[in-house]
Amino acid sequence: MSASQLSPITTPAKPIYHRFSDIFDAGFRVDWGVASFLVVSHILVLLLTPLAYMYAPAGLWQVMLSWTLIHAFIGALSTTVYSHRLIAHGAAKDVRLPTHIVFLGMQIFAVQGSVRRWSAQHVIHHAVDKTGQHHLDPYSATWFSTSWRNFLWSHMLTYLFDHPYSREFDAALKAKAHPAIVWQDKHYVLLLIVANFVLPIGLGFGLAGWLGGLCMLMASSAGFVLAQHNTWTVNSVTHMWGFKKGLISSAQNNYLWLGPLGEGNHHADHHDYPRDFRNGFGWSGWVLDPTRYAILALRALGLVQGLKRASRWQEAQIIARRKVRDTKAKSPSVIWQQWEEKLATLGEEWLAAAKAWDQFKLEKKRLTHQIRQAGADSMAAARERMGGTQDDLMQDLRARRESLRADMQQARKRLKAGREEFFNALWELKQATMAVA
Ligand SMILES: [Zn+2]
């Protein structure tokens, strides 16, 4: 790991606006259609939901509550699994047509714009990490110089405005060209009205007349308002407060916030490696990530294939960089100068061990594939010869797999040792810093 690899990839974003009104000079305009819809639906949900429960026809409150909860869950799940990980980030090489159809249908209940627009905006949100064009971030939590403005803007205010045209957004939109996604985008408003209003009102009317219809309208509105805020916390909360800061964005981990089904738990690792289908690296990536479990279930059902994830080398590099950055910030420069080289060397050894591990894993995958292939071939040959013997090739492959297993055990030990030594050095450095202080 060279000295340049120790430093963060980009410089943190600086505020570009002071007051909200500054954005009008940059070409933002109020989107009256969306703004009225959001404001009116929020006011109605706040004011009328308690009344709807108070005056609901007998027995309907259970239906209303179930609808709201299921509605919010469907909206949240389709946003995290589909709009976010599968479509915006392409976390699977192959997404089957039934998956597209089911999730495009579910996503209508999220009321967060079509999948096409949602994912294009999110692509830009991540792209600014690399391009440094922070003014293009559709829901930046760093544009303003005060936290409360950043919170309000990234959480909700951004959606009330028509953003200035950008070639980048246009290209991101055109890149999401799957016919089913384009179809949903084209018919989005109609689909939204049917799913979120006609369907629940119709059900309520069928169950308990017009009052029932009105009550179910409130249940549905509460469902999508919950789904909206659930997603928006990812853009506001996880970009402003948390425990583990990312390398290339303001994103942080928020282990406590499970609402967005894993997205609140991953933002630091996620912004550092967005294509990953998981919320984070190592064991912590398994904890509190319902979206990961859902994607694994889809793979088990054959509905998605070729899931992408960071290699051990990529993970190690990101973790090492973060650790070095945080330690450097906390260490007095006299001490840091003594330790910088040692840390770089240990980091390099750890990365080399991780790379070796990755290569072994790749080889194992190749070998397993060959064995499966040879097995199928020899079965076919045996059937033809009526009782033919096991191929030599098969035995050879199996022997190679055995020796690979032993090599992999060694590689795993080296990887663990490399990581441990790097972390031990960090620990010693911390002790030395404390002794000086
Ligand atoms: Zn983000």
Ligand SMILES: [Zn+2]
């Ligand atoms: Zn993302």
